[in-house]
Amino acid sequence: MHPDPADLSRHELFKGLDEAQLQQLASWFEVEEFSAGRAIIRDGAAGYAFYVIDAGTVRVDLEGRDPVMLGPGAPVGEMAFFGDGRRNAEVTAETDGRMLAMFGTRFRELQLELPAVAEQLESLVTQRSA
Numbered sequence: 001m002h003p004d005p006a007d008l009s010r011h012e013l014f015k016g017l018d019e020a021q022l023q024q025l026a027s028w029f030e031v032e033e034f035s036a037g038r039a040i041i042r043d044g045a046a047g048y049a050f051y052v053i054d055a056g057t058v059r060v061d062l063e064g065r066d067p068v069m070l071g072p073g074a075p076v077g078e079m080a081f082f083g084d085g086r087r088n089a090e091v092t093a094e095t096d097g098r099m100l101a102m103f104g105t106r107f108r109e110l111q112l113e114l115p116a117v118a119e120q121l122e123s124l125v126t127q128r129s130a
Helices: 019-028 104-113 115-129
Strands: 030-034 039-041 049-055 058-061 068-070 090-093 097-103
Touching: 019 104, 097 104, 104 115
Parallel strands: none
Antiparallel strands: 030 097, 039 090, 049 097, 058 068, 058 090
């Protein structure tokens, strides 16, 4: 199931996109539900998708750092697409929720067709890597 394009505009990452762009973006995402305690991303695993938290809260555990809680609008898993293709953190659902999942082939389309969104994600990767 794809998200409603109008719902995407409430996330900071997608602000400023027009209706046609939101429609295209929605077609690239799949909606996935998660329950508290679910492992969403495992450190060291291959990264085939990135996610945007649509509802709920996740905990990100990165070796050597304090855990970080992320909520609606936060991307997770994007670092694998800009790095070596491997996950570098554990991401676990703290609450029940919903996320938008985009697989790598669609992500490449996003880079070509919505470069401003891809640039924001790359900037976020740079910030998170510091």
